[in-house]
Amino acid sequence: xxxxxxxxxxxxxxxxxxxxxxxxxxxxxxxxxxxxxxxxxxxxxxxxxxxxxxxxxxxxxxxxxxxxxxxxxxxxxxxxxxxxxxxxxxxxxxxxxxxxxxxxxxxxxxxxxxxxxxxxxxxxxxxxxxxxxxxxxxxxxxxxxxxxxxxxxxxxxxxxxxxxxxxxxxxxxxxxxxxxxxxxxxxxxxxxxxxxxxxxxxxxxxxxxxxxxxxxxxxxxxxxxxxxxxxxxxxxxxxxxxxxxxxxxxxxxxxxxxxxxxxxxxxxxxxxxxxxxxxxxxxxxxxxxxxxxxxxxxxxxxxxxxxxxxxxxxxxxxxxxxxxxxxxxxxxxxxxxxxxxxxxxxxxxxxxxxxxxxxxxxxxxxxxxxxxxxxxxxxxxxxxxxxxxxxxxxxxxxxxxxxxxxxxxxxxxxxxxxxxxxxxxxxxxxxxxxxxxxxxxxxxxxxxxxxxxxxxxxxxxxxxxxxxxxxxxxxxxxxxxxxxxxxxxxxxxxxxxxxxxxxxxxxxxxxxxxxxxxxxxxxxxxxxxxxxxxxxxxxxxxxxxxxxxxxxxxxxxxxxxxxxxxxxxxxxxxxxxxxxxxxxxxxxxxxxxxxxxxxxxxxxxxxxxxxxxxxxxxxxxxxxxxxxxxxxxxxxxxxxxxxxxxxxxxxxxxxxxxxxxxxxxxxxxxxxxxxxxxxxxxxxxxxxxxxxxxxxxxxxxxxxxxxxxxxxxxxxxxxxxxxxxxxxxxxxxxxxxxxxxxxx
Numbered sequence: 001x002x003x004x005x006x007x008x009x010x011x012x013x014x015x016x017x018x019x020x021x022x023x024x025x026x027x028x029x030x031x032x033x034x035x036x037x038x039x040x041x042x043x044x045x046x047x048x049x050x051x052x053x054x055x056x057x058x059x060x061x062x063x064x065x066x067x068x069x070x071x072x073x074x075x076x077x078x079x080x081x082x083x084x085x086x087x088x089x090x091x092x093x094x095x096x097x098x099x100x101x102x103x104x105x106x107x108x109x110x111x112x113x114x115x116x117x118x119x120x121x122x123x124x125x126x127x128x129x130x131x132x133x134x135x136x137x138x139x140x141x142x143x144x145x146x147x148x149x150x151x152x153x154x155x156x157x158x159x160x161x162x163x164x165x166x167x168x169x170x171x172x173x174x175x176x177x178x179x180x181x182x183x184x185x186x187x188x189x190x191x192x193x194x195x196x197x198x199x200x201x202x203x204x205x206x207x208x209x210x211x212x213x214x215x216x217x218x219x220x221x222x223x224x225x226x227x228x229x230x231x232x233x234x235x236x237x238x239x240x241x242x243x244x245x246x247x248x249x250x251x252x253x254x255x256x257x258x259x260x261x262x263x264x265x266x267x268x269x270x271x272x273x274x275x276x277x278x279x280x281x282x283x284x285x286x287x288x289x290x291x292x293x294x295x296x297x298x299x300x301x302x303x304x305x306x307x308x309x310x311x312x313x314x315x316x317x318x319x320x321x322x323x324x325x326x327x328x329x330x331x332x333x334x335x336x337x338x339x340x341x342x343x344x345x346x347x348x349x350x351x352x353x354x355x356x357x358x359x360x361x362x363x364x365x366x367x368x369x370x371x372x373x374x375x376x377x378x379x380x381x382x383x384x385x386x387x388x389x390x391x392x393x394x395x396x397x398x399x400x401x402x403x404x405x406x407x408x409x410x411x412x413x414x415x416x417x418x419x420x421x422x423x424x425x426x427x428x429x430x431x432x433x434x435x436x437x438x439x440x441x442x443x444x445x446x447x448x449x450x451x452x453x454x455x456x457x458x459x460x461x462x463x464x465x466x467x468x469x470x471x472x473x474x475x476x477x478x479x480x481x482x483x484x485x486x487x488x489x490x491x492x493x494x495x496x497x498x499x500x501x502x503x504x505x506x507x508x509x510x511x512x513x514x515x516x517x518x519x520x521x522x523x524x525x526x527x528x529x530x531x532x533x534x535x536x537x538x539x540x541x542x543x544x545x546x547x548x549x550x551x552x553x554x555x556x557x558x559x560x561x562x563x564x565x566x567x568x569x570x571x572x573x574x575x576x577x578x579x580x581x582x583x584x585x586x587x588x589x590x591x592x593x594x595x596x597x598x599x600x601x602x603x604x605x606x607x608x609x610x611x612x613x614x615x616x617x618x619x620x621x622x623x624x625x626x627x628x629x630x631x632x633x634x635x636x637x638x639x640x641x642x643x644x645x646x647x648x649x650x651x652x653x654x655x656x657x658x659x660x661x662x663x664x665x666x667x668x669x670x671x672x673x674x675x676x677x678x679x680x681x682x683x684x685x686x687x688x689x690x691x692x693x694x695x696x697x698x699x700x701x702x703x704x705x706x707x708x709x710x711x712x713x714x715x716x717x718x719x720x721x722x723x724x725x726x727x728x729x730x731x732x733x734x735x736x737x738x739x740x741x742x743x744x
Contacts, residue, residue: 025052028083031236035087035156039102040109047115049075050086052238057081057125063164064125065089070097071117082238085126088162088464092124101482102160103453105559105616108485124464126162127432130441131463132382132404133158134167136313136351140201140646141413141448141660143170145625145639148229155230159237161460165404165441167311168234168241169204171227174220175300180251182295189253191215197629198642205316206249207269211276211651212642218631224303231304242349243300245310245339246293248331249279254288262286264321271655281314281321284334293338301342308345309380315354319361325369332373348374351445352403353384355391364395371399382406383431384445387424388510392431397438405431406443407459409512412660413448416514417537417567419455419503421476425468448660450616454479454495454503472499484554491551494543494564501532501540502567518573518604518672519661521654521702522679523695524581528574538739541568545732548725558724562614565728566663569607572735573599575744584683584693592687596680604673606731612665613722619666620716622647637713644710654703666716671709675702 029052036045049069056064056079063085069077076093080086094100094109097116101108146154158166173194180190195203196212197219203209234241254261262283269277282289297310312335314320320328339346355362371379381403383392392403405428409419431439442463444456457479458469469475476499477492484491510531517526541564544557551557576599583591611617626643630636648671650656678701686693738744 025054027236028052028080028238029086031233032078032080032083032086032090032159035159035237036090038152038156039107039160040111044111047075048090049077050090051077051079052081052083052086053079054081056085056123060125062125062127062129063088063162064123065092066124067093067118067122069118070115072114074114074117076115076118082164083236084159084162084164084238087159087237088126089124091160091162092122092464093118095482099482099485101479101485101556102157103457103483103556104157104450105453106555108483108554108556110485126464127466128428128439128441128463130165130404130443131162131460132165132406132441132443132445133161133163135384135408135445135447136167136169136205136311136316137201137447138445138449139167139169140198142450144197144200145629145643146226147628148226151226151230152233155233155237155239158239161456162463163239163444163460165240165242165309165443166234168227168230169244169311170230171220171223171304172204172244172300173200173215174224175296175303177220178299179292179295180253183254183292184257185251185253189251189256193251193253196642197639198626198646202269204244205313206247206266206279206281207317208272208276209251209279211272212645216631216635216638218635219629222629227304235307240307240309242309242311243304243306245312245335245346245348246296247312247314247335248282248284248289249314250282250292252280254280254282258288261288266318266321269317270651272651276651279318284327284330289334290338290341293335294341297339297342306343308343309347309349310339310343311349311351313351313354316351317354317357319358323361323366325365328366328369329373332370336374336378347378347380349380349382351384352381352391352398355395356385356389359394367395368399371395371401374401376400377402380404380440382443382445384408386431387420387427388512390427390431392434392437392439397434397436400436400438402438402440404441404443405439406445407455408445408447409455409459410446410448410451411511411513413446413450414512414514414519414661415451415563415566415663416516416570417452417498417502417563418505418510418512418514419452420505420510421455421458421472421499421503423506424455424459425462425472428462429466429468452503454498476503483556483560484551486551488547488550490543490547491557494540494547497536497540497543498564501536505531507531513659514661516570516574517577518570519663520658521699521706522577522676523698524584524693526577526581528578530571530574534571534575537564537567537571538736540564541732542736545725545729548729552725559614559616561728562610562617562724565610565731566607566617568735569603569610569731570663572603572739572744575739576603579744580680580683584687587687589684589687592680592683596683600673600676600680603735604668604676606727606734607663608665608668608673609722610724610727610731611663611668612717613720613724613727615718615720617664618717618720619662619664620718622662622664623716624718641710644712648710649706654706657706670712670714671706674705674709678702678705 032050064081065085066079078089191214194215199212263280379401381398385408386405387407476495480495579595626639627636
């Protein structure tokens with residue numbers, strides 16, 4: 001069967017499950033006009049005419065926009081088959097006709113006057129049904145402390161980038177609390193089960209319980225309020241929110257209320273013991289499975305309505321109790337049947353990460369058991385890490401179930417310049433051409449956002465392109481021009497260097513997680529090799545600094561200058577660490593003192609000072625988000641400690657140490673720097689006393705520092721200090737000549 005025929009055969013089920021609550025044309029058009037006012041202001045927004053016309057997609061059934069008009073005295077006319085399509089058309093006009101740029105770090109929206117003419121009516125249809133956004137983990141790594149104002153900006157960004165399918169998982173713990181109380185659990189048993197706010201993603205997937213909790217009553221109330229606003233806005237724009245469903249995980253207290261219930265205690269996860277992990281999984285044949293699943297979904301949809309697509313992950317990073325296809329099919333069918341008991345139109349959205357994470361377990365028979373347990377077209381798979389390790393290839397397009405080609409890119413919300421732009425550029429088109437392809441969309445599924453914006457700009461654009469970008473070098477140069485609001489030769493040259501270096505990772509080694517020694521607990525066995533030539537990073541740094549007289553007024557430029565300065569400092573840490581290690585192994589005390597002194601007492605403090613010049617790189621800003629959610633000082637302290645744990649130890653004893661690492665002013669000075677100073681001091685003491693360096697003893701000592709940072713109540717600045725350009729130049733002038741001379 002040809003690929004287009006396979007997708008067409010699946011399409012009616014997916015469309016039927018997704019179109020019911022898209023909203024009427026007038027409501028969606030009004031929502032896009034309101035977005036336009038928020039983006040540009042009421043005056044400039046008046047120069048645009050926005051309409052939503054379902055008929056635009058009548059022939060293909062795919063989201064379509066149309067652009068026309070503009071010029072002196074004429075309005076730009078933007079039409080879309082949905083609100084999202086109209087917003088994507090608006091973004092296309094702003095980007096390609098006006099040279100504007102919309103991004104997380106800030107937007108460049110200087111409109112030409114008069115508005116440029118669309119010379120010939122432009123109609124564009126997306127090649128796929130879906131443009132998906134989010135990872136279950138994004139809610140914890142990036143969204144956890146957001147208020148409505150921040151959510152509103154994100155939903156605007158989503159609409160402008162054409163996102164029409166996204167998780168909407170806030171507030172679900174409040175619904176679960178109602179269900180558990182109905183089932184007979186006590187409030188204390190429920191409180192003991194939920195994780196803290198910064199770890200809810202893994203509670204939702206069954207990996208964790210208890211850790212970082214309990215959740216205050218105020219949390220539930222605020223999250224319910226947020227969820228209602230999020231859903232109302234998404235739906236008003238024609239987006240399809242994905243609600244959560246029951247995946248089979250239950251609190252241990254269920255066994256007190258129902259002693260005969262058949263549950264399996266799963267294995268531990270992520271270096272946690274069973275005090276916080278080893279979840280209880282309800283047997284698929286147990287009578288309580290459909291009762292709990294339908295109770296939850298009925299209560300959820302009564303509260304929030306539905307768009308008929310639900311997410312659930314039963315075996316995320318957990319090996320199932322049995323590899324027997326019959327068990328896996330039964331476990332899968334139980335989740336789906338609990339959905340359709342409440343919503344006969346239900347479509348299950350499944351993160352395909354489990355097939356990547358344990359490929360030895362998930363052979364063809366095991367994958368097939370899951371795929372065949374749900375009617376074809378009712379299981380929608382996210383090929384979550386397709387830019388690096390696509391699963392659709394080895395599963396023959398998930399054995400006929402539809403899938404979305406996703407770019408995961410970032411793990412833990414790390415800072416660090418990284419991307420696989422060439423692979424990303426080619427990937428969706430290759431997946432569409434795969435024999436009997438069942439691809440129905442593209443997606444962005446980062447664990448954390450707010451970094452490497454060029455990667456997301458490309459991926460969002462590919463959601464509306466049938467073919468890859470023909471010339472990535474030209475594309476990235478125009479990206480820089482739009483981002484900074486004008487052409488600059490040095491800025492373009494810097495971005496071309498970044499494209500061929502940090503943004504040109506390929507192969508299975510590219511996992512999108514920052515392993516720099518800077519953000520890792522020091523040892524003598526640290527990884528320092530990179531896939532690119534560090535000279536390209538240092539030269540790009542020089543070129544951006546050369547562009548400062550012209551571009552320094554651009555907030556996006558200042559952000560990028562700081563980011564590449566941060567990256568250069570990260571490279572320097574690796575190089576100086578190499579010297580420290582070599583000096584120690586060669587027992588060269590003078591060299592060890594010199595390199596260790598520069599790394600721990602000069603370079604890291606200088607980096608912290610640069611980071612402190614921008615509010616987007618402040619630990620204080622990060623922690624203040626957490627504190628702002630609280631209704632009391634005790635809650636503020638609790639939420640802040642949740643946030644500090646996630647950034648550093650992750651668990652009580654460093655269970656997933658430094659996974660969610662960031663490079664923030666305050667975190668560098670009070671967490672990373674003391675660790676490095678202790679490490680250098682321990683190596684010096686080892687040489688002076690002629691005793692071996694003991695990593696285990698160091699780990700015990702450094703844990704005291706790490707834990708002290710988490711438990712500390714020190715407040716950090718929320719306002720920047722110093723000038724980014726001056727501080728970046730100072731660091732450059734100190735270290736760049738040493739790099740060039742090879743005399744670090």
